[in-house]
Ligand SMILES: Cc1cc2nc3c(=O)[nH]c(=O)nc-3n(C[C@H](O)[C@H](O)[C@H](O)COP(=O)(O)OP(=O)(O)OC[C@H]3O[C@@H](n4cnc5c(N)ncnc54)[C@H](O)[C@@H]3O)c2cc1C
């Protein structure tokens with residue numbers, strides 16, 4: 001089966017078996033290994049990517065369901081070699097330990113900020129409630145996101161389009 | 163592992179129904195896939211004979227929300243994210259919005275669909291208690307037929323529903339409610355984040371001059387399937403609504419649930435919680451303070 005979609009801004013056309021998932025296309029067919037597979041059944045959020053602007057678990061989407069969609073993965077969040085402020089603050093505030101949850105966390109946060117540039121603490125927690133982290137205890141992650149929110153709202157011109 | 167399987171992605175609802183008619187027993191529908199894919203991964207027996215997956219997630223005919231006969235017809239394939247965002251649903255059928263926002267987490271709600279939630283008749287399907295108190299009626303279509311069935315009849319027993327091979331649920335109709343109906347939805351899970359329901363409860367109440375004119379009660383998770391408590395609802399009709407009556411009703415609800423489930427290991431914990439929840443929900447609807455039952 002052939003699947004056509006837009007990946008990180010570029011058109012892709014892939015011949016793939018029907019029982020493969022979006023995460024398999026990304027990691028195995030296209031070599032984009034930033035997206036992680038934890039549980040494979042929708043519980044952990046490590047495989048989170050954006051599909052038409054929304055955070056989704058790429059382990060729960062069949063290859064054929066991606067036809068015509070726009071997919072964004074962690075590989076496209078840094079621009080021109082510069083980390084996105086969310087990524088910068090994850091590093092700064094100790095929100096990355098083993099790092100396995102990080103790509104998913106960053107994408108969930110990124111999706112939130114696209115639609116809600118001034119989320120409350122409660123809204124941030126809700127946005128990442130589908131992303132499990134075994135290392136940090138979440139406090140550092142919340143802090144990193146809150147810091148990003150503050151920065152982005154005080155300097156809108158700099159990261160406005162992000 | 164997902165088995166070797168054929169995947170088809172019809173362009174229209176009409177095409178989807180004719181493919182389902184042609185492919186017979188081996189065909190399975192996939193919408194958001196949030197039950198189907200974990201089902202494959204965990205060896206769900208119901209998927210053993212699946213040969214073809216028919217994708218309906220992208221079909222625009224299943225996403226529409228429109229007013230009809232004063233009520234609201236909701237496309238069966240609407241995601242919980244879109245459902246929770248819909249202004250008419252928020253204003254007129256708020257319990258459904260509340261339930262939608264408790265399903266899974268953001269990633270799940272962005273994919274999971276309303277019909278996908280109740281077609282397996284899992285007791286923990288969060289949309290079911292609100293849909294039951296709203297008297298939801300399903301439109302079910304095959305290549306050659308259209309029928310309408312109340313959700314309460316559609317849900318037969320755990321994992322069993324009134325759906326034939328080749329049929330799709332295409333929309334869910336919520337009849338018009340009077341402006342003086344008001345209700346509450348409550349979900350108890352093991353934790354506040356992503357959690358499978360242990361107890362869900364929806365109540366809808368209409369009171370005129372302190373007398374109960376309409377009371378609707380539906381539970382999920384704590385009963386074998388989501389269900390209404392029609393006998394109990396009848397008992398309440400015409401009664402003066404005060405705390406002592408609500409307390410007796412809460413106790414009776416406990417008896418009814420017990421008769422459906424029998425005593426289980428969790429009964430000593432769940433039953434008092436259910437009774438307390440029910441009492442407090444009704445108190446909240448009435449605007450009185452929800453003190454403890456005992
Ligand atoms: C991590 C996680 C957390 C979850 N949390 C919750 C929760 O809190 N509450 C809850 O209620 N559920 C929860 N679920 C279960 C699931 O997300 C929901 O039941 C969801 O609504 C299923 O919808 P879907 O579109 O993904 O269904 P699919 O997996 O695509 O399909 C489910 C079933 O419905 C059938 N089907 C789908 N659409 C139709 C249709 N229109 N007509 C006829 N048959 C159809 C399919 O053939 C299949 O048998 C969770 C799941 C996961 C993985």
Ligand code: FES
Pocket residue numbers: 036037038039040041042043044045046047048057058059060
């Ligand atoms: S790997 Fe997809 S949610 Fe865990």
Ligand code: FES
Pocket residue numbers: 095096097098099100101102132133134135136
């Ligand atoms: S940093 Fe290790 S799982 Fe989150």
